[in-house]
Amino acid sequence: MEDIKLSALMIVFNEEKNIEGALKSLEFADEIIVLDSFSTDKTIEIIRKKFPQVKIFQNKFEDFTKQRNLCLTYANHDWILFLDADERIPRALRDEIKKEIKNPDAKDAYFFKRKFFFMKKPVNFSGTRNDKNIRLFKKEVGHYDDTKRVHEGLSNIQSSGTLHNYLLHFSFDTYEAYYRKILHYANLKAKDLHEKHVQYGFFKQIGKSAFNFFKMYILKLGILDGKKGFILSYFSALTSFKTFEYLKEQYS
Structure with missing residues (x-):
């Protein structure tokens, strides 16, 4: 049987709190590649000291899509596993990945279901029950859609499947960290909307914001998560x- 190998990839910036746990869960891969956006904390120091086998590259961050596509160019193997620094691969999922990439009838890409944690506590509702993302795919189909700076997705997948075991997503451990991410993502999304000539509107802004709260808190049962559900909906x-x-600023 052909020797099927796996490249594990991460894009990071200032992940000293998460990097060790993430890399430990990737040690089963045949190579691990980290593309760093010139971290100013101890991220690189930790990698070099504790994970000398990891290949480190650096590139100034412009948006998530460009970073992911650049990171793909460094991979040497047929299968790609992308992991975020706040995600962990438990043993059952690891074994499923290793089995699936050797399947002669394997799909082009696989969604991972994610178990979401907020402030180190599990979230059971708030839209997380159906949360899944493509994390595993064949390198030959690996290219992220250049029209999206954030919430990026692969652009040329012909067939996909979903793995049974859950990826663990340890989101933010402070409100401040979550708020910083919101501002970062919102700014990138606004640039996407501006390029698509979406116009700013005050009532559109209020309406969509109110609906997003209602959707997560009521329709996606965030109310059943108690305080966590209210915060996530907010x-x-x-x-x-x-x-x-930010979109309004683009037109000013």
């Missing part, structure tokens, strides 16, 4: 509100 609304604020 942040969902805030993301939409800030996106339109």
